[in-house]
Amino acid sequence: GFDGSEVVYVDNFQPTETSTQPPVESCSDHQVVLTLTTDNYGSETSWTLKNSQSAVLFSGQGYESATTVEKSMCLADGDYQFTIQDEYGDGICCGSGAGSYTLMEGAKTLASGAEFAKSET
Incomplete structure (x- = not known):
């Protein structure tokens, strides 16, 4: 038996060359992807995705200029409102570069555009 005077070390450490990748986030509902150029x-561009109670679920801002970014979002069934804004009021195309956005679920385009003034919903 253990009387408290013994010290037992257990070391199962096995160094390895491979790194563990974080688990891929799976979406059991609707995988929606925003592609924004x-x-x-770019710093003038911002966007929000709100649920039917007007709560902001996802948003983005502070982007670099002339850059394409993707944002993947997992959404349950329901109604959502996507709004993209340009702080200056000249949209994201075509006077100052060829910006655009596309919101897709799989191969289905939910919203897209480029030419707008201050905002588009």
Whole structure:
């Protein structure tokens, strides 16, 4: 038996060359992907995705200029409102670069655009 005077070390450490990748996040509902290409003033672009109670679920801002970013979102069944804004009011195309956005679920386009003034919903 153990009388408290013994010290037992158990070391199962096995160094390995491979790194463990974080688990891939799975989406059991609706996988929606926003692809946003900013114009020459990416910092002016922002967007929000709200649920039917007007709570912001996802948002983005502070982008670099003339850059494409993707944001993947997992959404349950329901109604949502996507709004993209340009702080200056000249949209994201075509006077200051060729920006655009596309919101897709699989191969289905839910929303897309480029030419708008201050915002588009």
